[in-house]
Amino acid sequence: MIELLSTAPPTSTGEAVAFWVLAPIAVVAAVMILLSRKAVHSALWMATTMIVLAVLFIMQGGIFLGVVQVVVYTGAVMMLFLFVLMLVGVDASDSFVETLRAQRVAGVLLALGLSGMLVAAISRAAFPAAPGIGAANDEAGGHVEAIAQAIFTRYVFTFEVVSIVLITAAVGAMALTHKELLSPRKLHGELSIERVRGQHPTPYPSPGVYAQHNGVDTPALLPDGSASEASVPDELRRQGTVRYTELEATREQESDGGTPR
């Protein structure tokens, strides 16, 4: 199978069909990365492009690279992208307001110029007859063997440097995302002492007791009919999404805006 793929003539019909089917998919997916408003959609289009590129690698005899592309890019890198997207807020959509005037037009023009220049250079260059990497594979006794031979003999120094880069990246990521504790962590004993000596040794009232709803955003009603502030979670109070009952609302009107307890 490996020999068949890599020694195939450069212009077989099957390869041409696959190329003309896959290349538009890759280009459309790449354009959709730019046009998607949400970053998650961009990430999914990115995964599409990467899988198509993996197939293109395999079509050109880079079977090992194609598999590595699927494992490393669509597996690990896109996973990391989605993880960070979830971390920084999945619905944080891009603002499409231009902060620099005509920046978008200038960017597109620059890219058109770049691609025009590269296409002109490629179209005027003379290329060899595309022998394929079959001969190089046969020399080493197989595709993976040929790659292993190259990495561990001619490129062994590059390989070591790249391994240093990977280790440095891992340590750097840990150092960057490490959060310093501003105060020492409280242990269980200190927490209990704090609670017994504090204002409220008993458990706080649960939300919704004697109220009209039993949701966590509804404060419990005290015997005099007023709402208990301590019964709703701090986070909801901070967000201002606490629901007060009609009883409490009428009470507030009667007493001219008395603050709920």
Added chain:
Amino acid sequence: MNPENYLYLATILFAIGSVGVLVRRNAIVVFMCVELMLNASNLAFVSFARLNGNIDGQIVAFFVMVVAAAEVVIGLAIIVTIFRTRRSASVDDPNLLKL
């Protein structure tokens, strides 16, 4: 089909990635576009390996992949750190060095 078409495809993908780096504001999408440019260069390397009949282009593409993975790790860690202090992933917001 001419095998040079792979090079044209790589050129187009590289240009699209460069547009994304220049135009988009979300740092994560900018990063994805950098990855797209690296992938396009990988496609060119694999095509050249096939055009010249030796395996060295594929080795270089393999090293590019490894370096790209390391770069993604560091870049996303920086994005997370900036988001933690400034609550934003937009590349316009960190302008503290501006006069």
